[in-house]
Amino acid sequence: MRAIKGGHGLHLVGTVRAAAERGAVIDGEMLRLQARDLRGQLRRGMESNLIVFVVDASGSMAARDRLESVTGAVVSMLQDAYQRRDKVAVISVRGAQPEVVLPPTGSIDVAVRRLEGLKTGGRTPLGEGLMLAHEMIQREHRKEPGRRALLVVLSDGRATGAAGLDGSRNAAALIQQRGLAGSVVIDAEQGKRIKLGLAKELAWQLGGICVQLEHLSADALSEVVAAV
Structure with a gap:
């Protein structure tokens, strides 16, 4: 559904966006990430x-x-x-x-x-x-x-x-x-x-x-x- 902290797996777009909002810089072809940038996925539940x-x-x-x-x-x-x-x-x-x-x-x-x-x-x-x-x-x-x-x-x-x-x-x-x-x-x-x-x-x-x-x-x- 959307990117959140502590969600399932890695939400790539959400992680990059969080890093950009923090002011992360691109070094060559690499984006320098920090642990606080990581975002996972919030999924719609299918529980019974x-x-x-x-x-x-x-x-x-x-x-x-x-x-x-x-x-x-x-x-x-x-x-x-x-x-x-x-x-x-x-x-x-x-x-x-x-x-x-x-x-x-x-x-x-x-x-x-x-x-x-x-x-x-x-x-x-x-x-x-x-x-x-x-x-x-x-x-x-x-x-x-x-x-x-x-x-x-x-x-x-x-x-x-x-x-x-x-x-x-x-x-x-x-x-x-x-x-x-x-x-x-x-x-x-x-x-x-x-x-x-x-x-x-x-x-x-x-x-x-x-x-x-x-x-x-x-x-x-x-x-x-x-x-x-």
Whole structure:
């Protein structure tokens, strides 16, 4: 991509330019270089990624919209990420306990089959869902330490499961402390006059960022993930 100090190999043009900016002189046909002139190459990474979605599937229409957006984003990402061998996983947060509805996979066929016709409604065991994601990320890290992980949470930050709000806070703190994944929270608190700001608080606890989307869609979600 460009020349940097300490990069890969030798970036010849960048090294010569650095020497010229320093005021190096040409002696005969030789350019006198110093160690500080050396530049290497910054390369665009082709590392594989693990993207874990934790989706609030409680409620009705809003939850259905979130699941449809995640399904579309998962398919789009897998289509674009063949060469990087990316994996995507989805955890649905609803009812008494969260559920891994899509284990880590790079298969579009598997993703479409597993994400079809998911149920919505019930309580929101958010803390339990975050712990499930944490365990998955740790397990995948042990198998493939070089794979980068990103946790994407679609939620308004409410936690009405058995662990409550304290459970989600403790799980988020553990994820941040372990440091195996970057985090982004997509704020699902839409259309309310009084906003509690729990999604922003959750992002802070995870050590990640909070994003508010005017319209949630597969394309918008894919763009957020690609930009992180």
